[in-house]
Amino acid sequence: TGPEPLLELSGVRSAYGAIEVLHGVDLVLHPGSVVALLGPNGGGKTTALKVCSGLQPVTAGEFRLAGRVVNGADASQLARLGVCSIPEGRGVFPNLTVRENLWVATGTGHSLDELESAAYQRFPRLGERRSQLAGSMSGGEQQMLALSRALGTAPTVLLLDELSMGLAPRVVTEMYDIVGQLAAEGLSILVAEQFARAVLPIATSAALMLQGRVVRSGDPQEIDRELSTSYLGG
């Protein structure tokens, strides 16, 4: 029971060409929650996120958004329904400045002024670097920029892939604190993360993905205990 899930995968299968890599994935994201998608390399986390953002087709099962089946929807349709993803590697344009990167999100109806003031209010450091090329900034600053640009589209669902990649541990903590705040503001967040310890403090629930299936899901602390007592702990 409880509120209706905002995003739900039920028995979702997906393939790259003839090779199936998701073999029936079940996943539930409730409004205002953070679901941590955990597990080793190659388990299918990125592919599951691609399904959720419309970049990877569903060959069987159901993908529902706010109760509606959206199996065939493409990335732009899902974006209009409020799904926004920050890919692994962040997807900022390295040869554009901070301002110019934000400008890219103005197609969604906000003015550059609005996007800039929201971004610099949340991340003052970005404001100090507004004219700097994104590629010359630190990994954490680029991640702040990617988040700001994503938030500029006023999403309801945010998909994050390996937020911690290439970031110093202190910066990872800082970024996940912000993710936790966004969830508290009502955003629903699905985050794939190999570095489980980083995301568990702010996760509402966790799902462990192995070989194209969610093999366990539930309380983040319990999943963490299982991870740390098995070879998966790394």
Ligand code: ATP
């Ligand atoms: P990672 O953290 O490395 O991204 P992951 O858990 O996200 O791992 P996926 O990237 O979803 O896993 O990969 C799942 C499986 O699909 C792997 O066996 C991978 O080799 C395969 N795969 C991923 N992308 C492609 C592709 N474009 N073409 C063919 N196979 C792919």
